[in-house]
Amino acid sequence: MSKADDNTVLQVNDLNVSFDTPDGRVDAVRGVNLHINRGECLGIVGESGSGKSQTFMTAMGLLANNGIATGDVLFHGKSILGMPVQQLNKIRGKYMTMIFQDPLTSLTPHMTVLDQMTEVLKLHTDVRGEDAARKSLEWLERVRISDAKQRLEQYPHELSGGMRQRVMIAMSMLCEPELLIADEPTTALDVTVQAEILDLMDELKKDSNTAIALITHDMGVVARMCDRIQVMKDGVYVEEGTADDIFYSPQHDYTKMLLDAMPRIDQPDKATNRKLKEYDEKGRDQEFLTVDDVRVEFDIKINEGWWPKRVPLKAVDGVTFTLRPGETLGIVGESGCGKSTLARAVLQLIPPTAGAVSWLGSPLSGLNRKELNKKRKDLQIVFQDPLASLDPRMTIADSIMEPLQTFRPDMSRKEMKAKVAKIMERVGLPQHMINRYPHELSGGQNQRVGIARAMIMEPKLVVCDEAVSALDVSIQAQIIELLMDLQEDFDLSLLFISHDLSVVREVSHRIMVLYLGRIVELADRHEIYKDPRHPYTKQLISAVPIPDPKLERSRKRIKLPGELPSPMDPTAKLRFMPSKIEANQLDYVPRLDEVKPGHYVAEHDELEKLIV
């Protein structure tokens, strides 16, 4: 275990942070000690509300007005806690910088990248004018932004999420700080982008000998990046040690639980105590849900010339699949690939522009609202944000009861209440919560309410739209387990949408990979991870961090050059077939071939060709 010495950049001694709220005093951080040395990456792991961010916000002097901090924060042996803002400003931004989760909100929207970067230089150094511009460009190139020169003149909203985070990193590295605090830097990003940002931070650590404090909830990210790890729970460090210690011989129960509950892409059936039952085709009616060449287009206004033009944006561009009764189909893809739109088109919440959805042999598309509402009894959805999907002014029992009121008006209120009580028990909600409001419950409990509402009519199909993405890992594992139990009890079919490939692997029988509204690969859950064929699938799988430091650091990653093309770009669908673009066959639509029984892959060029 390393000790604080001359090499130590930041040292925190017995830090306590508490907040005065209308509910009384809340102790967010209780007696925390830590130190970070040069060229070291310290990981702070914990679930939401554990106080991991507050520790560093306080160290940076960003404590909220109702907060009180005691203890000591030393930067190179000099106490900076409670230092006047003017003096503190000479240290923060120059010697210690911070990057946040959401790169859009942490960049000023009305300033170009160049302006924002030179402002930092103006404040902390005497680099001005041409020199400042040159230095900014240099750093943008170092963080490997494509067309760096052009980016300098752009505004934050013109950049993609990954590029924004790169700009943030470039900005925070401008003065070559000794400490970089990264608060969930990749949580809002797609896995492939996350992989690149993490690589970049790792390189910076090695090249500039910068100390990095990485705050995250993701054990995979920690395994990849960190030398030392502190596990935090309820404002206290429950365990600390080197990466190997924590991952291979965890001591504290909480650390063990975190590691256990984390799904791994290389090991199916890990996060939960039960295994997904293999799909059994016998005696099943095959006419269940058929989605045939569904397309969803949104009209986008483009201001070009005198009149705004309307251009269709193809959110879903010809997707065909079938779902069998009692089966789970996982839909994965990065943000903007149309997975949520596809799910809503299946449920007819967004009417598809073209194509047909048929349900138990009869078409769903083209029905009017009344006819559709009758079918909704069997078609339900569970949303990503458990709190937002519940009416804040209704008790949870009323929310759960709502489908009953719609479909079973013949039932008396008493019967409905009995049924609600039954389903609440089934999803693991205690009876005494019946009159609670959503904001009084935790995220996991609210998601149970959402599931109870979806399940009360005993539907045949439930769409889970990122249903576990907003939850902490331990809660996530429980919810996954609940979904699998319910599936067995009710012979439910699930469309499980997620950006997280390891979670999808836990729950799905078959997995479909979407890219810009098109299927690139569709196969059995084991098949797709063992034998991915499409370059995009390979890239996705290789980008997911595995919570195992040795394995994770020795893994080879597949990187495809370039950013995600805009779906408005007519050649976007040929992203993996540059040969057709070269041949000027711009209208070519890649076919979906069945390479093995049940394993479909979209046409593509060889991986080697794509990388060069």
Next chain:
Amino acid sequence: MIAKSEKMDALAENIVEQHAIKGRSLWQDAMARFVRNKAAVVSVVVLALITILSFVGPLFAPWDYETIDWGTMGNAATLGYPSIATGHYFGTDDLGRDIFARTLQGTQISLTVGFLGAAVAVVVGTLYGAISGYVGGTTDNIMMRIVDLLLSVPYMFVLILLLVVFGRSLQMLFVGIGLFAWMDMARIVRGQTLSIKNKEFIEAAIASGVGSFTIIMRHVVPNLLGVVIVYASLLVPSLILTESFISFLGLGVQEPLTSWGALINEGAKTMQYGVIWQLGFPLAFFIVGLFCFFFIGDGLRDALDPKDR
């Protein structure tokens, strides 16, 4: 494996329990903030006293609002001064009618106009705005253009015209005020509805097969209540002001009924003849009443704005 899983469940349960915050409802929260606002609480008390007085007071007054005290008639300046002995606590007007009884009667009318007008505006405006916003598209366009059109008509002019053409009556006054007061409400509600209708719980309700009108009544309107209450609390005094202005012009309520505005009008005409009580008492009620409404409105706005925690 089993032992491990039990442990994990216990741990996980532990976490779930700790995350469950002992809750207060949104209303309790707002109530607590409202009570902390001293001016608003005092205003509620004062306004309640005024209201109670306006209904209970006439029972104890020796004179009623239309009976003429022939002894003081024409001699208001010398005989009609405020006095406990004569039973004219606030004095009399030039016709010898008791100002105390008339002020209370005027308070009743003014408060009724304010509350009833605001209630009509709230009901019509909320429904109109919620439907317009929720349905959206062409319907929204048409409904909102109608509001724009009506708002562009100078309403005071139309109100005066209505009262002149159809004669002065309390009913006409209600119709006239109600006709215009709901439009601002409708606009505000529509804006709020637009942001509510894109929330996931609305989508969840659609996915549960709930009909559009039920969604509006069950999910949209209750979530608008905060805004509606705040706006209504500011609408009441503005309606009282409108009524007072109309009465001040002499177009409001019909004699012998009166209102704050009508009383102030009469009092203002005679203030140079040494009968300042004819103006003073109604004016005091009017000012105190309006102040209370504005303080309450401010208090509610602060209390119901979740960003202000």
